[in-house]
Amino acid sequence: QKQRRVCGSSGINAEYGGPIPEHIYKEKHVGGTTLKDVDSQLWVREFAAFLKKSGKLPLPAWTDIVKTVTFKELPPQDPDWYYIRSAALLRRVYLRQGVGCGALRKVYGGRMNRGSAPSHHRPASASVIRKALKGLEDLKMIA
Numbered sequence: 285q286k287q288r289r290v291c292g293s294s295g296i297n298a299e300y301g302g303p304i305p306e307h308i309y310k311e312k313h314v315g316g317t318t319l320k321d322v323d324s325q326l327w328v329r330e331f332a333a334f335l336k337k338s339g340k341l342p343l344p345a346w347t348d349i350v351k352t353v354t355f356k357e358l359p360p361q362d363p364d365w366y367y368i369r370s371a372a373l374l375r376r377v378y379l380r381q382g383v384g385c386g387a388l389r390k391v392y393g394g395r396m397n398r399g400s401a402p403s404h405h406r407p408a409s410a411s412v413i414r415k416a417l418k419g420l421e422d423l424k425m426i427a
Contacts, residue, residue, distance in 0.1 A: 319378050332367040341370060341419050353408045355396035370416040377426055388413050
């Protein structure tokens with residue numbers, strides 16, 4: 285299994301991303317700000333908007349019909365869900381270097397309702413995660 289890591293010290297390649305906007309800091313630090321100091325939800329949304337605006341992340345043709353997990357009935361309703369998932373994956377890989385597709389499937393999976401039988405955990409779609417990681421790798425954001 286291929287080890288993945290984020291390039292650069294801040295988790296963003298200098299060619300594609302700039303400094304983190306001031307309004308999403310959790311708190312001020314004298315020694316500098318890392319990705320751990322930034323509110324995760326705001327960072328993911330800001331970076332997803334950046335990925336969409338830059339147009340460099342290839343968007344697969346199947347993003348409007350694919351389900352992210354097997355137990356869902358419908359695909360995501362947000363048209364920008366692929367950019368949000370890619371930004372969230374980049375953050376996850378930065379925070380835990382060397383994480384693979386299998387571990388990320390567990391993170392993004394969830395509980396499958398089996399009616400009167402007990403619920404069980406089901407992993408997320410590996411194809412979505414693989415394609416997003418491959419796109420980020422092509423942008424040289426992860427290695």
